[in-house]
Amino acid sequence: MSYRALYRVWRPQRFDEIIGQNVITQTLKNALITNQISHAYLFAGPRGTGKTSAAKILAKAINCPNQKDGEPCNKCAICKAITNGTLNDVIEIDAASNNGVDEIRNVRDKAKYAPTEAKYKVYIIDEVHMLSTGAFNALLKTLEEPPANVVFILATTEPQKIPATIISRTQRFDFKRIRPKDILKQMEHILKSDQIDYDDRALKLIAKSAEGGMRDALSILDESMSYGDDKVTYQSALQVTGSVTQDLLYDYFVEVVDHDTKSALMNVQKILADGKDANRFIEDLINYCQDLLLYKQSPQMIEDHELSVFDDRFKSLVKKVDDRIIYKIIEEVSNIQQQMRFTSHPDVYLEVLTVKLANIKITPKSSDDGNQGLIDQLSGQVKELQSEVKALKKQSIASQSKLTKVNPEHNKPRPVHKERHEQPVKINLEKIYPVLNHATKKDLNRIQNAWQELLPMLKVTQRAIMNVSKPVAASSDGVVVSFEYSFLYRRADSSKELIQALEDGLNRIIGYSPTIVFVPSQKWPTIRKNYITSNYLKQHSDNQNHHNQSSQSSSGDHSSDSNSKSDHSSSDSNDKNDPKNDHENSQPNPIVKKAIDLFGNGIIDVKND
């Protein structure tokens, strides 16, 4: 047996070679360069994202006498021994098979002794969540009084199963799913350097089915190569991933949309008779629908971001099919998907699904698309804004005497709802303002970082909705999320299940679940502006001049949207200012400062409107 699996051959040996985790590897290298080594690290993240590789590289870099710029040399005896797993001072423990207290006690006893060959003794504990409670306690004791020159690296796919007492004693790194694009690039790199021919479509297919894990991708690639006689053909990739061709998906989709139950059933029976996996077909079908939706919204964006190959037939579907049908299809398909997981009758489920899909009907014409819809929406918005401005003015005048002392949280402006009728979009200012009252740039950054990790945790239908979402403001216990399209906003806002899933997901990633409020993105700048202005009004209600000035600026002006929208994540805001100042200080300055704190520098132009 001489063949070594690609993922073993191409296991990264330097931080630079780890794909898709630049923030982590850079941080680790910086720490090494400045010689700031922690006693314990926690590497958390999905499978195949580079945790164990990073752990071994870290073990080498810590100990390598020729370490340069934070990278190990990989040539000295120490590096080589660590790579081969033969250095006594680097101990790899598989918690999954050693979940007993005894093993960890053993570690504790031995950790006391100084390393024999290397500078540091390094314990790499893989799948650390598998330790028993007793073993965790033993580990905790060791981490509480860390022996000199010992480093623990804990790796896990399930950080939520690790006691907080352990986590708090480690420096934590969250490894992210690798983007399909990066996986694709790495596969291209490997195949080119091994001089292996490949079909572009095959690689894209593999990159998509790998679900963010490099190891998965390379395993599938290996298997495809062995079927394609050491080439990577589209056919072999289809075979290995069990996928069906885009053509077949197109045919099925058209049959279903045309209510041609017979052809759709025959098609699905043929797919199964060809030995395709029913679960895989369901996945492919959902992906196809998602691609259709995304392409409808932004062809450019999806061609840049997704790895699908879009042919003319696909594009013709985009024009032809109503969004609502696609959503219905996704809904039905994912319902069946849930039930199908443990069944011994996937074929029957698929036939039932097919009959259901071919029967989907919608009432013609929606207000979501077409110009008339847009115009209705905009005029509704204008009305709404006008009434809000009026309300704000009235309120701030009426309550000026109280406002000087009271905490703004308990006295948020309440827009008057009576004057509006039949608005296309409802917005929950009562929930948004409390978040804004305590919003900080730091909280926003944290949520934005978590967002990328959050999306893959969602169900496919939910992911389809959330793909176009963006956190735009956050406090320590709340977050405002904006949506690019108002119909998606409406869907999201009415789904309790989705909000629950988001809260659970965030809880897993950042350790708490903030209250989540949605806004449509085209309304966000106005909401934000109104909020800032109303705050301003509250604090300066003694000055009548300011009222006029500010109410003008809040009358739904969109001119600054394009400037401010993309700047939310700019990180150069200053944290010096104490939010308390806002209440006492009577200079206009704090508001601008507050605005910068909340949203970054891009908002500064509000003042000049």
Next chain:
Amino acid sequence: MQNTNPIKEAEFKQPNILKHFMNVIKRNDLTHSYIFNGESGSGKLSVALSITMRLFCTNVQNNFPCGKCNECIRISRLEHPDIVFIKPDGRSIKVDQVRFLKSEFSKSAVEGNQKIFIIDQAEKMSTNAANSLLKFIEEPTGNIISFLLTSHKNRILPTIISRTQVVNFKSLPQHVFNQELKSSGVSSTDFNLIGTMTNSAKVAKQWFQDDWFNQLKKSIIRWFQLIARKNSESFIAVSSDILPLVKTPSQKRMAVNMMIQIWRDVLQTKYVPSGSENLKFPQMSGILEKVANHISEQQLIKIIEIILESNRLLSINVQFENILESITLQIMDKLNY
């Protein structure tokens, strides 16, 4: 244990995969861990054994193992000391079994330097067992190749799957399986129905040893006819006809499966009348057609869903009698008695 020749069986059931692996071995491209995923009877074990024989055979001919030398024979009987074969002990594969396997392999190979382990029904590994296998699969010490055989890949830990190469075994093409059935003396009317329940002619043969299969089939047909005629006797037929015939869990699954398949035949008749060669109960085509014409799409889909849903209850130990009665009542309700 295994009395037929694995190579012959593999050649019959999975000629492409077998040939593929013989070439992979010739090119020295065999990797360290595989999952064979496919229905029972699709030839997973025979392919795994054929690969093993090819590696150990002292008399390889035309790139295939001879099947006759001492090595080949001991392998086909699962008696070779360098091969460890594990299957579920009761309902699951336990962590102790995996420990045993690992300890077996920490000793150096008894005879040669090659070692093979095969885990049958690998989806039945407990989470602990599966987890403790992880590292071992990824970085086996020495020359070890592992084959995990499963009919439910979805139930295997993803971290294991990503460390292996997955080979999907197609179910036997119907005509190959039919040929097997025919030579076992099964009537051609039953081919499709049997095909929904097993891929193994050996298993099917057992069903026909006494008249059990036919009796069960008749009882389900009678049940269907009663229901189709909106006759509430169907409810009584459950306890008088069907229940006495089913005792074991696998018999229960077969009874429910037949209920699913007969209603699926209605669906087939309603939408693809030209596809009568797919019918599982071809002898029933007359009444199937009548039902298909009278039943609404919604009713039909709902009924199939009812039975599918009840099928899931089988695995959580709901009384079988209750399951069948509830299926019958719900269907009667859908048909507006």
